[in-house]
Amino acid sequence: MPKMKTHSGAKKRFKVTANGKLKRKGANKNHIMGKKKPEMKRRQGGAFYVGPTEAPRMKRLLAIGG
Numbered sequence: 001m002p003k004m005k006t007h008s009g010a011k012k013r014f015k016v017t018a019n020g021k022l023k024r025k026g027a028n029k030n031h032i033m034g035k036k037k038p039e040m041k042r043r044q045g046g047a048f049y050v051g052p053t054e055a056p057r058m059k060r061l062l063a064i065g066g
Contacts, residue, residue: 007061014050014058020065022050022058 015023026044033041050058059065 004060004063006063010058010061014062016062016064022055022062024048024050 013024017023026046026048028036029041029044056065
């Protein structure tokens with residue numbers, strides 16, 4: 001059976017941490033920032049992690065963990 005290829009879109013959007021979690025960027029922080037409240041912009045600034053229900057599917061796209 002051939003090796004699984006990494007999904008090009010997924011490899012640009014997710015990073016794997018040392019513990020095997022998937023780190024992602026928060027949504028709604030790319031454009032049209034003038035009308036968004038500073039509190040919302042600050043909340044979206046930090047690191048987010050892919051949830052436990054979505055993680056196996058994302059790992060399959062990244063061809064990691066079996």
